[in-house]
Amino acid sequence: MPAASSLQVLVVDDQMTIRSLVRSGLQQIGINNIEEAPDGEQGLRNLIARPAHLVITDFNMPKLDGLGLLRAIRAHPPLAKTAVIMLTGRADKELVQRAVQFGVNNYLVKPFTVATLKDKIEAVVGALT
Amino acid sequence: MAMDPLAAIKVTFFQECEEQLSELESGLLAMEAGDTDSEIVNAVFRAVHSIKGGAGAFSLENLVRFSHVFETALDLIRGGDIPADQDTLKLLLRSADVLADHVRAARDGGSVDEGRSHAMAEELEALAAGNGPAVAVDEDTGEGFADFEFKPVLIQLDDVVAELPVLPTVDETQKVKTFNIRFYPQVGLYQKANESGLLLRELARLGDMTATLDPSGLPLFDLLNPEDAYIGWTIVLRSETADEAAVREVFEWVEGDCFLEVAEEAESTGLASDVSPEDASDDSSDAALHASGSTSDDFDVLALIRQAQGAEQAMAEPAPVKPAVATATPKVDAVATAAAPKVDAGKSREAALDAKAQASARDASPQTIRVDLERVDRLIDLVGELVINQAMLAQRVGEAGLQRASSVAVGLDDLEQLTREIQDSVMAIRAQPVKSVFQRMPRLVREIAMMTGKEVRLLMEGEGTEVDKTVIERLSDPLTHMIRNAIDHGLETPADRIAAGKAPEGVVKLAALHRSGRIVIEITDDGRGINRPKVRQIAIDKGLVAPDANLTDDEIDNLIFMPGFSTATSVSDISGRGVGMDVVRRSIASLGGRITISSRPGQGSTFTLSLPLTLAVLDGMVVTVAGQTLVAPLTAIIESLQPKVGEVRSLGPNAQVIAIRDTHVPLIDIGRTLGYRLTSPPPTEGVALLVEGEGGARAALMVDAIQGQRQVVIKSLEANYRPVPGIAAATILGDGRVALILDVDAVMVPRPHDFPVLSDGPDDLANSILPLAQAG
Structure with a gap:
């Protein structure tokens, strides 16, 4: 049972609004080690410099989108085991199906509640303490 | 923090919405202008998608609903199911306006024009209907999609390295092929609509590429034809996937128009070992880095991104192609220099290219912060x-x-x-x-065009021109007004235009540029131009000029800036509210700016605004008056001159005029006006500053001496002391003394008992004084 406070999370989204919402939700769960990146490329740079346990990423972003980021993470051995949760819209079922092929750990449909966010994270890293 | 976090995020959301709306509009305008780049289309889609996503989080139902319909249509366009033709784009632009209304209504708690919004949504739905599959919205319970089995993948946290690891280099040495390519376009390459940059960009997709520019083919400057190709390239390409045929395929279209040599290197083995000792010492840091296999630097990211981008998706736009394309990375650089043994000259250049590439990589994502x-x-x-x-x-x-x-x-x-x-x-x-002001204009133009039944194309130039924020904020109203005028009064109806042998669509151009330390904004229309006989008659009817006044074309054009002047026979609700160009002129003048007009009958008019870049400092002329030091704003001063005997005439005990070339202007003693002295010294002993006020009226201000020109920092008197009549502000001079900055308009306002004039307009002043002066 991992302690929420030990979890390191990277939030990748081109919208500051969504990043802030996710951050706020994570903080309510007790997760405080949070980094943010505005696109997949920057997210990847951050990860290589400072690996995280969990990446929560949007799909549609400039430069490198969520699927591209997922593929890059899985392709790079030191990062390959990082957990990845995709943020999706309600109509993005196909994208989630594709993300499954690339080894996504879970997905989270916007808009989401803090409870759902917690469930989705726990389904990936185990129950948080 | 007093604000609850969600409220703070909501503020962020609306700020981001503004950015996204602006991106949406500029993207749609680019598409309207024929740019079909998929990245633009995607950005347009993303803007609406993001607004919808954020709106959902805050339960802004109306905004979600409209943006959803909008997004659906855009998605079909993005997928190629709906052609992005002109009619569609016009619809999308109007939808963007409605979306903006929705955003603002959600933010400010107002409401939108429901009828318009409904009609718009229906148009969008009609566009989407029958074009491709309707996007099925999965009703999601918050837990997952219906009819979709997804098993979350549990990870072992211990497997994920928590602290900064030493990342082993990706093992790519065995499969990687290295190509040495020499590409020398023939002179006429560009004339066949080919472009080296695009080819190099294409080539860069195949792998890691270092391109070295060879400018040796450049002729002397006077022999250079800018439309010809002179530059050649030596390229080192490392690729896991490409073979020689794939490399040659890139150059397929320019075969015969260039010299091309593609040579595959025998075997590329260990990276660092390829570097000769000499290079290793030069590049010691890089070489050591790779030898140790510790790679926390950029290259892996780039490689990974390219890897991730491979195959199906073309997502990211490629790095901007500089004259010398270099996705140069330290590692590849080392290999490149090893392969091409022209080390010395190449070295520094490649280092420069490398720096440039890194810089451009940084440029690609401008880092910004929001500051109070x-x-x-x-x-x-x-x-x-x-x-x-x-x-x-x-x-x-x-x-x-x-x-x-x-x-x-x-x-x-x-x-x-x-x-x-x-x-x-x-x-x-x-x-x-100035983009932040300019970007409001396309919508304005669309709306006025619709209201007036005119066809208008708005061209904008120089939106990147920078100017102080305060100036920008106060530019919006005058510009709005002038654009309205240009369409309402300047442009003819399509029928009239056709009758005049013009295209039915009128053009309004808005351009910004920097000129000698000021920003210049031009508003040009290709309409009918100023109707001079009509303008003159109105000015006479309103008693603004004498009926027999002899006015030049230029003077007539400038009459439209006079207070109370309005050419519209009825106050239309467009150019409206009864305010005229005099208000525009006054607001520009309050920014320390000037406005001028030039017009050609039948061909259109150009209004030119010239404004200071900042309101915090001022170029001033430091003068002495009755022992006091004053600063006169340089922008108001036309010239300074020494009055001579015979040029100055008295119009009674308190009023004097001075002859300047062929007109007379009032002569005002600053010392007496500001109450520094009771009697004026003879004008011939002082200096006269010929100034022009905001209404275009001129006067000669008498001072005792000029000390010099200086840039001064403006200090508000209202904020630090209290308002003083005739004084605009204060400043502190080099010797620590406070000097007052003259309010030129205030000191030159002619008091009725001083000057027998009809009004304070520019030319009638001279006209009405002239006979008196000649008589006297």
Whole structure:
């Protein structure tokens, strides 16, 4: 049972609004080690410099989108085991199906509640303490 | 933090919405202009998608609903199911306007025009209907999609390395092929609509590429034809996937128009081992880095991104192609120099290219922070103090009789230089591109075009031109008004235009540029131009000019700036509200700006605004009046002159005029006007500043002497003391004394009992005085 406070999370989204919402939700769960990146490329740079346990990423972003980021993470051995949760819209079922092929750990449909966010994270890293 | 976190995020959301709306509009305009780049289409889609996503989080139902319909249509366009033709784009642009209304209604708690919004949504739905599959919205419970089995993948946290690991290099040595390519376009390459940059960009998709530019084919400058290709390239490409055929395929279209050589290197093995000792010492840091296999630097990211981008998706736009394309990475550089043994000359150049590539990689994602404006203003105030202090110190040092070459004086020069740089940098923080004002205009133009039944195309230029934020904020109203005028009064109806042999669509052009330390904004229309006989008649009817006044074309054009002048026979609701160009002129003047007009009958008019780049400093002329030091704004001063006997005539005990070339203007003694003295010295002993006020009226201001020109920091009198009639503000001079800045318009307002004039307009003043002066 991992302690929420030990979890390191990277939030990748081109919208500051969504990043802030996710951050706020994570903080309510007790997760405080949070980094943010505005696109997949920057997210990847951050990860290589400072690996995280969990990446929560949007799909549609400039430069490198969520699927591209997922593929890059899985392709790079030191990062390959990082957990990845995709943020999706309600109509993005196909994208989630594709993300499954690339080894996504879970997905989270916007808009989401803090409870759902917690469930989705726990389904990936185990129950948080 | 008093604000609850969600409220703070909501503020962020609306700020981001503005950015996304602006991106949406500029993207749609680019598409309308024929740009079909998939990245633009995607950005347009993403803008609406993001607004919808955020709106959902805050349960802004109306906004979600409209953006959903909009997004659906855009998705079909993105997928190619709906062609992005002109009609569609016009619809999308209007939808963007409605979306903007929805955003603002959600933000400000107002409401939108429901009828318009409904009609718009229906149009969008009609566009989407019958074009491709309707996007099925999965009703999601918050837990997952219906009819979709997804098993979350549990991870073992211990597997994920928590602290910064030493990342082993990706093992790519065995499979990687290295190609040495020489690409020398023939002179006529560009004329066949080919472009080296695009080819190199295409090539870069195949793998890691280092391109070295060979400018040796460039002719002497006077022999150079800018449309010809002279530059050649030596390229090293490392690719896991490409073979020689794939490389040659890139150049397929220019076969015969270039010299091309593709050679595959025998075997590429270990990276560092390929580097010769000599190179290794030059590039010691890089080489050591790779030898140790520790790679926390950029190259893996780039490689990974390219890897991730491979195959199906073309997502990211490729790195901008510089004259020398270099996705140069330290590793590849080392290989490249090893492969091409022209080390010495190449070295520094490649280092430069590398730096450039890194810089451009940084450019690609501009880092910004949001800063409270008050903090910036505080900084500007402090820098103003610094400038004053520095000037005072310089004067003290001068007074102390220190040598120019003394270390104190030299240090002071450095300080002066630094102070100036700091001032420029701080001003640059407040500087913003005029884009923020310009981008409101397309919508305005669309709406006025619709209301007037005219066809209008808006061209914009120089949106990146930067100017102080305060100036930008106060530019919006005058520009709006002038654009309205240009369409409402300037442009003809399509029928009239056709009758006049013009295209039915009128063109309004808005351009911004920097010219000699000021920003110049031009509003040009290709309409009918100023109707001079009509303007003249109206001015006569309204008693603004004498019926027999002999006016030049230029003077007639300028009559439209006179207070109370309006050519519209009825006050239309477009150019409206009964305000005329005099209001525009006044608001521009209050920014220290000028407005001029040039017009050609049947061909259109150009209004030119010239404004200072900042309101924090002012170029002034420092003058002495009755022992006081004053500053006159340089922008108001046309010339300074020494009155001669015979040029000055009296119009009674309190009024004088001076002959300047062929007109007479009032002569005003600043000393008496401001109450510094009761009697004026003879004008011939002083200096006259010929000034032009905001209404275009001219006057000669008498001062005792001119001390010089200087840039001064403006200090508000209202904020620090109290308003003083005739004084606009204050400043602190180099010697520490406070000097007052003249309010030129206030001191030149002619009092009725002083001057027998019909009004204070520009030319009638001279006209009405002239007969008197000649009589006297």
